[in-house]
Structure formats: structure tokens, C-alpha cells
Amino acid sequence: MTAIHRFSRVLMILLCGCSTPGPVTDAGAEHTLTFLHMNDTYRLDAVEEGRRGGFSRVATLVRELQAEGRDVRILHAGDFLYPSLESQLWNGEQMVEAMNFLDALAPMYVVAGNHEFDPRTPDAVIARVREAKFDWLADNYRLATGVQDVDDKLQRGFTFMSGARKVGIFALTLHPDQGGNVRDYLRYESGYVENAERVIRQFEAEGVDLILGLTHVYISSDIEIAKLKARHPKFMFIVGGHEHEPEFQAGDNNNATIMKGASNARTIWQIDVHFVNDVAEVTTQTVAVDESIPLDDEYQVIASKWRAKLLDLIPFLPSRIGDAAMPFDGREVAVRNGDSNWGMFIADQMRTAFRNPPADFALINGGTLRIDDFVAEDITFEDIGRTFGFSSYLRYMTMDGDDFRNLLEAGYRGFGPGKGYFPQISGFRVCVDRSRPNGERIVQLQVPHDGDWQEIDPDRAYSVVAPDFIYRGGDGYDFSQARDVSRPGSELKFLVLDAVIRAQAAGKKVGEGLDAPGSRFATLPAGAEACF
Numbered sequence: 001m002t003a004i005h006r007f008s009r010v011l012m013i014l015l016c017g018c019s020t021p022g023p024v025t026d027a028g029a030e031h032t033l034t035f036l037h038m039n040d041t042y043r044l045d046a047v048e049e050g051r052r053g054g055f056s057r058v059a060t061l062v063r064e065l066q067a068e069g070r071d072v073r074i075l076h077a078g079d080f081l082y083p084s085l086e087s088q089l090w091n092g093e094q095m096v097e098a099m100n101f102l103d104a105l106a107p108m109y110v111v112a113g114n115h116e117f118d119p120r121t122p123d124a125v126i127a128r129v130r131e132a133k134f135d136w137l138a139d140n141y142r143l144a145t146g147v148q149d150v151d152d153k154l155q156r157g158f159t160f161m162s163g164a165r166k167v168g169i170f171a172l173t174l175h176p177d178q179g180g181n182v183r184d185y186l187r188y189e190s191g192y193v194e195n196a197e198r199v200i201r202q203f204e205a206e207g208v209d210l211i212l213g214l215t216h217v218y219i220s221s222d223i224e225i226a227k228l229k230a231r232h233p234k235f236m237f238i239v240g241g242h243e244h245e246p247e248f249q250a251g252d253n254n255n256a257t258i259m260k261g262a263s264n265a266r267t268i269w270q271i272d273v274h275f276v277n278d279v280a281e282v283t284t285q286t287v288a289v290d291e292s293i294p295l296d297d298e299y300q301v302i303a304s305k306w307r308a309k310l311l312d313l314i315p316f317l318p319s320r321i322g323d324a325a326m327p328f329d330g331r332e333v334a335v336r337n338g339d340s341n342w343g344m345f346i347a348d349q350m351r352t353a354f355r356n357p358p359a360d361f362a363l364i365n366g367g368t369l370r371i372d373d374f375v376a377e378d379i380t381f382e383d384i385g386r387t388f389g390f391s392s393y394l395r396y397m398t399m400d401g402d403d404f405r406n407l408l409e410a411g412y413r414g415f416g417p418g419k420g421y422f423p424q425i426s427g428f429r430v431c432v433d434r435s436r437p438n439g440e441r442i443v444q445l446q447v448p449h450d451g452d453w454q455e456i457d458p459d460r461a462y463s464v465v466a467p468d469f470i471y472r473g474g475d476g477y478d479f480s481q482a483r484d485v486s487r488p489g490s491e492l493k494f495l496v497l498d499a500v501i502r503a504q505a506a507g508k509k510v511g512e513g514l515d516a517p518g519s520r521f522a523t524l525p526a527g528a529e530a531c532f
């Protein structure tokens with residue numbers, strides 16, 4: 001069976017460079033250049049109990065496509081070194097080894113995501129860039145570690161040859177204005193569109209046959225960059241990352257096509273390029289990376305080696321600590337857009353972080369919950385370890401109702417889905433109208449009262465538990481009106497572990513009696529005045 005049977009969607013996107021596309025013939029056709037594109041991969045192995053994604057299945061796909069005589073290239077749009085359970089132990093060394101394996105199968109081109117620069121000191125980045133055998137592309141950022149061979153290894157205006165055809169890739173990462181990490185060892189250039197166009201002009205001067213963008217920016221930025229196609233017809237598509245669920249924006253004569261895959265290679269893109277009489281014909285399709293794609297034996301040697309190293313260090317990781325009452329949805333798409341039952345369970349525990357009495361409210365930014373996977377059936381130490389990619393210490397404080405309401409507005413600002421600052425909440429429910437200006441979007445903020453709900457009392461003092469990260473202004477929250485603030489304590493990871501173990505000891509399933517998803521956060525329906 002060829003890989004073609006597995007594609008869930010096939011889209012012919014465009015014929016480039018000819019204003020009146022004629023019928024496609026094989027006359028003059030050359031070999032096929034095939035890209036496999038993925039982004040935001042944090043794991044060596046598959047997710048969803050091993051059923052979805054993973055580099056091993058990507059390796060299988062590469063080999064299958066090569067067996068069909070294609071020139072296969074792999075594109076990775078960033079976020080792979082951090083954060084993960086493993087990165088806390090090895091700073092991404094395991095990912096670079098796995099990506100070097102893929103690069104040896106088919107050349108791999110990579111742009112850094114914001115998470116590559118999570119560490120404040122450059123040591124790990126220096127080591128990883130040194131180890132990387134794949135091409136590391138960088139057109140709007142550069143390393144300034146002072147280690148010359150490392151700083152020089154990032155490539156600008158990257159091109160490669162496929163047969164007689166020259167392909168140019170410009171690579172852009174998230175600027176600090178939009179949440180990119182500010183680091184002493186990094187330099188950024190502002191202006192995504194300006195940077196892209198500068199490199200595109202250079203490619204045109206070099207006579208490239210095809211131009212594509214490899215980006216780790218928000219899709220709203222990609223849409224702006226894609227408009228450069230109107231002036232630069234050889235610019236055909238952008239493959240991106242940062243968002244964790246598939247994205248597709250169809251291209252036309254004025255806009256390059258935009259594609260992003262699902263995190264951990266659950267869904268990737270196959271992009272085929274045929275050059276027919278100097279015209280690049282591009283077809284794109286998503287590939288659902290699932291159990292129909294066998295694991296690659298050679299890759300599994302690497303995955304097993306790191307798994308064994310992990311279990312040497314944390315032997316109890318696979319131990320079962322509880323039974324899930326229902327499948328908990330910890331995927332990013334769930335924790336960053338609405339009530340996630342995993343997020344609600346965690347926020348509920350936070351209210352008891354300082355024991356009795358429980359705090360009135362708790363909130364946590366969805367971006368702290370890193371597992372990006374379901375937690376179902378057996379709950380293991382590993383599920384807890386993967387949920388918390390960072391240490392997260394909590395603070396207990398007092399706030400007036402109106403100050404709390406103002407604070408919470410930060411969680412619903414901006415446009416588009418999947419923001420890491422979106423809060424998972426406990427002790428209240430909220431109705432939001434995202435069509436209103438920032439800071440005025442909360443329509444209702446209700447608290448329990450005598451078995452019912454009522455609007456929050458603006459003048460009453462409420463107790464609140466929140467992570468130290470957002471207390472200190474992380475993710476744009478403003479806690480300046482908080483009073484009687486405790487020192488950071490009660491690490492969230494241990495708090496959740498304690499809740500799971502206590503449920504187990506009491507013979508209960510974890511999450512029994514939890515509110516239904518959608519009961520704490522609602523979006524105002526069009527034309528309505530209230531959600532509840």
C-alpha cells in the first residue's frame with residue numbers, strides 16, 4: 001500500500017507563475033520534490049496512549065515516499081527543545097538526537113520556536129546547536145552567545161538544490177513583541193513582512209525556482225506575510241508552527257498558502273512540488289499520523305534508549321497512582337480555549353493548596369499545563385510529570401471583587417484561539433464577549449450563593465490562589481491590587497499528585513463529581529445579553 005491511501009484530505013492548491021493555468025501534462029515533468037512538514041514536537045514517542053503522532057511514524061512515511069522515487073525533505077517549524085519532562089533532565093539533547101536521525105533519512109530544515117530559548121543562560125542552546133546535524137534557519141534572529149562556530153551555524157537566506165531546481169526558504173521566529181523570549185544571547189530583527197521580503201528579493205536575484213516560508217509566529221502574522229505573493233509569484237507557501245492544531249489558509253495569485261500541523265506530529269502536511277516547464281505545481285494534503293502507519297524499527301532503538309534512561313532516573317514513572325473517572329482532556333486546544341476537565345480538576349485542587357478554609361477562587365494560565373494529551377484510565381506519575389513542564393509555586397492572597405474582575409479580563413484579551421494566558425478557573429463562572437474591546441469583555445462573573453449563582457460583589461474581599469508566574473505579571477495579568485499575599489509555596493505538581501493519591505486511598509475515581517466542561521466558561525451567543 002502506498003502512503004496515499006492514508007491521506008485524510010487532498011487539496012490541489014495552485015499552479016504558480018502562469019496567469020492562465022492550462023491542463024497539466026507529464027510532458028517536461030521532472031522528479032517530485034516532496035516536503036513533510038511538522039511543528040511543535042515535544043516527545044520522542046507517540047501521544048494519546050501511543051496511538052497518534054511521533055517521529056517513528058514520520059520516519060516510516062519518509063522511507064515510503066523515498067521508495068516511490070521522490071526527493072523528500074523534512075520541514076520543522078520550531079518548538080522542540082522545551083518544555084517537557086525530558087527537557088528538565090536533558091535540555092533537549094534527546095530531541096536533537098531524534099531529529100538528527102530523521103535528517104539522516106531526509107534533509108531536515110528547522111526554524112527555532114520561542115521555546116528553544118526558554119533557558120536564561122546560553123549553555124544548553126550552544127550544546128544543542130553544536131549537536132544538530134539538520135540545517136538550522138534564522139532570518140529574523142541570530143545567536144549572540146559569543147561562541148563563534150555556534151553563532152555562525154544559524155543560516156540566513158537558505159537555499160538548496162533539488163535536481164536542477166533551486167529552492168529558497170526564509171525562516172522567521174516569534175518576536176519578543178508577541179511573546180518571544182528576550183535573552184542576552186539572542187538578537188531579533190523586527191518586522192516579519194520586511195524580513196521576509198528582503199530574503200525573497202535575495203532569492204529572486206539568485207534565480208531560485210521556488211520560495212517558501214518556515215515560520216514560528218501566530219497565524220495572523222502568517223496571513224500578512226502570505227500577501228507578499230502578490231509581488232513575488234515564486235513565493236508559494238508558508239509552513240508554520242506555534243499553534244498546536246492544524247491550520248490551512250488557501251492560497252491564490254495574491255496570497256501564499258499557509259499550513260500548520262498538529263503538535264507532536266499528530267497531523268503533518270505532505271507538500272508535493274512538480275516542476276512542469278518551469279512552473280512549480282504544488283499539491284498539499286494533511287496526513288493523519290495514526291496507528292495505520294507502522295513504527296520504524298531503527299528509530300525505535302533511539303526512542304527505547306531514551307525511555308530506558310528516563311526510567312533509570314525515575315523508575316516509578318509508569319506506576320499507576322489513580323483511576324480517571326473520565327478521560328481528562330489536557331490537550332492544548334482544550335486548556336487554552338475553554339473549560340478543560342483536566343484544567344478544572346487542577347484549578348479545584350489549587351483552592352485547597354493552603355488547606356482550610358479553601359480559597360474562594362483559583363485560576364491558572366492554560367499555558368502552564370503542558371501535557372497536550374489525554375489523561376485516561378490509569379493515571380500515572382508520568383501523566384503528572386508531563387502536565388507540569390515547569391515548577392509552579394502558588395500564592396494565596398486577598399482581592400476585592402472589582403479588582404479580581406479587572407485582573408481576569410487579561411485572560412480573555414486579544415483575538416484568535418489557543419492563547420497560553422487563557423485561564424482555567426475554579427470557584428466562579430464567567431461569560432465572555434470577545435467582540436468587545438479588551439478589558440470590557442466579561443459580561444458576567446458569578447459566584448455561588450445559597451445553592452444558586454450571583455454576580456461577584458465588587459466591594460467584598462475574596463481569597464484567591466494563583467501561580468507565582470502570573471502573580472509576578474506573567475502572561476499579562478496584573479495582581480497589583482492583591483493584599484496579604486503569601487510567599488510562593490505549595491508546588492502545584494505535588495498538590496495534584498496528593499489529590500490523585502488521596503482519591504485512590506479513599507477508593508474513589510479521580511475527578512468524580514467534577515463540573516461538566518462548559519459550566520465555568522461560556523462565550524456570549526450572538527444577540528444574547530447573558531450566558532447564564
Ligand SMILES: [Zn+2]
Binds near residue numbers: 113114115
Ligand atoms: Zn511556540
